[in-house]
Amino acid sequence: MKYMYLSAILIFSLISPVLLLAQEQAAEVPMKTYYMALLKAGENRNQSANEASKIQEGHMAHINQMAKEGKLVLARPFLDDGDLKGVFIFEVESMEEAIVLTERDPTV
Numbered sequence: 001m002k003y004m005y006l007s008a009i010l011i012f013s014l015i016s017p018v019l020l021l022a023q024e025q026a027a028e029v030p031m032k033t034y035y036m037a038l039l040k041a042g043e044n045r046n047q048s049a050n051e052a053s054k055i056q057e058g059h060m061a062h063i064n065q066m067a068k069e070g071k072l073v074l075a076r077p078f079l080d081d082g083d084l085k086g087v088f089i090f091e092v093e094s095m096e097e098a099i100v101l102t103e104r105d106p107t108v
Helices: 002-028 049-068 095-103
Strands: 035-040 072-077 084-090
Touching: 035 095, 049 072, 049 084, 084 095
Parallel strands: none
Antiparallel strands: 035 084, 072 084
16 A cells, blocks of 8 residues: 555656646647538529539639638538538638638539
């Protein structure tokens, strides 16, 4: 029992400076704000296969451009065939900018 107590004190004395340093470093990291857009299925889904393909190409080009500009952190489809079709996560200055970028997408 005596050795367990001494071991616990030794482990705590070795770990506590590391925990304090990690806590100080975390306090120095600035917080970021991200904006999320959920892409829902719209009512106008009666395009021909050719037209739908062109719209999808424009959608992917828009995604790639936003990513290249560093404004889009993540874009992923939802594959469950529900009303929600995908998500965008933006790192931009304002919600208004995230809305404008979303509305520029050919699929919106």
